[in-house]
Amino acid sequence: MEVSKIALVRVLAVALSLCAVVRCCSAHHVSVACMMAYDEGGSPALFRSQECPLREWTPSNGVSQNHPTANCGFAAAILQGRRNYQEDRIACNPAMKIPFLGNDGQKNVSVGVAAVFDGHGGAEASEFASKKFLSYFYLNVLFNIYKQASPHKGNDEANQNKSSVESRSGTTSSLIDDTSLYDILNEALIRTxxxxxxxxxxxxxxxxxxxxxxxxxxxxxxxRLLVGFVGDSKALLCSNRSLASQGGEGTSMRTSYVQELTKDHHPDREDEKARIETAGGFVHTWGVPRVNGILAMTRAIGDLSLRRFGVIAEPEVIAWQTLTTDNSFLVIGSDGIFEGLTPANVCAILHNNACKPGTTESSGSSSCLAPSALANRIVNNAYENGSHDNISVIVIHLESAYHSQ
Incomplete structure (x- = not known):
């Protein structure tokens, strides 16, 4: 126990050295008590702890929960559709500032975060997730950066990581390189x-x-892009590839293609079905395959009654991939989008209606739409093509700032 306390004190010393960047010490009172609470119960424990006054804290620049599409920073649209209730929710922050200590000293990394939550059986789970996700994710990243920067990580790790610097407080702390940062973000996503x-x-x-x-x-x-998911809301990468034209020298043509980044957690997926049956559940088709004839997905936040039958909330995470200049849009949508449109349809709407570089909605043709209008176009097209579900989408225009140089 004493060794553990000493380790926490050393971690706190590193946290103190980073306060010039995140201004957390005076505003959020990061303390040994907070570190202990986090170790015991993750981000939620920080808000419950009487000794860690973070209960009212949320990261800046986050989405407004009362008007979730107004301050998203990405193009977003939500439509109740033909349902009598709205269970879709979104959360996003286009530029969450993450502090870390790298080879060039203390600096902020800007992380774009976009999330779609499609509720079922009530809106409580999707509402809870949308309100908590940004705060929990930020804390998971921040506290794991502190841990990664701690000089007390065990003899084996200390010997393997010889790269260190002297912080302003006089404490030796490990440098966090890009690879470590990507690992931290990956782990933080899963933990969130x-x-x-x-x-x-x-x-x-x-x-x-x-x-x-x-x-x-x-x-x-x-x-770079990382996607994690549970359930059947989708993420798509819409791209345009240049092809040499046969019509003459120096000319080229563009062809559109779509990459589905997610793979629905449906009960007829063999790996998912195997887990359900191993846990004592069964898959019965009632309209669509369902766990125990009830739930049309095998992974979800909530759904407590089906936990013992193999339904889990552990996300499937697609490995980091580098964006290229071919990649034009990232789309995240609830399954209501795909009741009326195919992934290819969605990308075609974007590529056919987006303003070309150097043009605007006012200067372009009538079909040239601003990003916010593109999101609405997708939602309205899904509705007009027969979707009966709630419909929500986030559209991210992958400008040069997101592309690898």
Whole structure:
């Protein structure tokens, strides 16, 4: 126990050295008590701890929960559609500032975060996830950066990591290179899903909620993309590839193509079905394949009644990939989009209606749409093509700032 306390004190010393960047010490009172609370219960424990005054804290520049599409920073649209209720929610921050200590000293890394949560059986799970995700994710990143920078990480790790610098406080702290940062973001994404689910479980048991939610989240940083998901909300990468034209020298043509970044967690997926059956559940087709004839997905936040039958909230994470100049749009949408449109249809709408570089909606043709209008065009097209579900989408125009140089 004493060794553990000493390690936490050393971690705190590193946290203090980073306060010039994040200004956390005076505003958020990061302390040994906070570090201990985090170790015991993750991000939710920080808000419950009486000794760690973070209960009212949320990261700046986040999405407004009362008007979720107004301050998203990315193009977004939500439509209730033909349902009598709205269970879709979104959360996003186009430039979450993450502090870390790298080879060039202390600096901020800008991380774009975009998430779609499609609720079922009620809006409680999707509402909870959308309100908590940004705060929990930021804390998971921040506290794991502190841990990574700690000089006390065990003898083996200390011997392997010989790169260190003297911080202003006089404490030796390990440098966090780009690879470490990507690993931290990956782990933070997974932990945030776990934190959301564990805390919603407490809420659901206390209030007798039966609801659940999908969750599809994309991170964009330094021209790289990471996607994690549970359920059947999708993420697509819409791209244009240049092809040499046979019509003459020096000319070329563009062809559109789509990459589906997610693979729906449906009960007829062999790997998902195997887990359900191993846990004692079964798959029955009632309209579509369903777990125990009830739930049309095998992974979800919430859905407590089906946990013992193999339904989990552990996200599937697609490995980091580098964006290129071919990549034009990232789309994250609830399954209501894809009741009326195929992924190829979605990308075609974007490529056919987006303003060309150097033009605007006012200067272009009538079909040249600003990003916000593109999101609305997708939602309205899905509705007009027969979608009966709630419909929500986030469209991210992958400008040069997101591309690898």
């Amino acid at each position: 899903f776990r934190d959301i689910d564990s805390e919603f479980t407490r809420e659901a048991l206390r209030n007798n909620y039966a609801s659940g939610s999908t969750g599809t989240v994309a991170l964009i940083v330094n021209g």
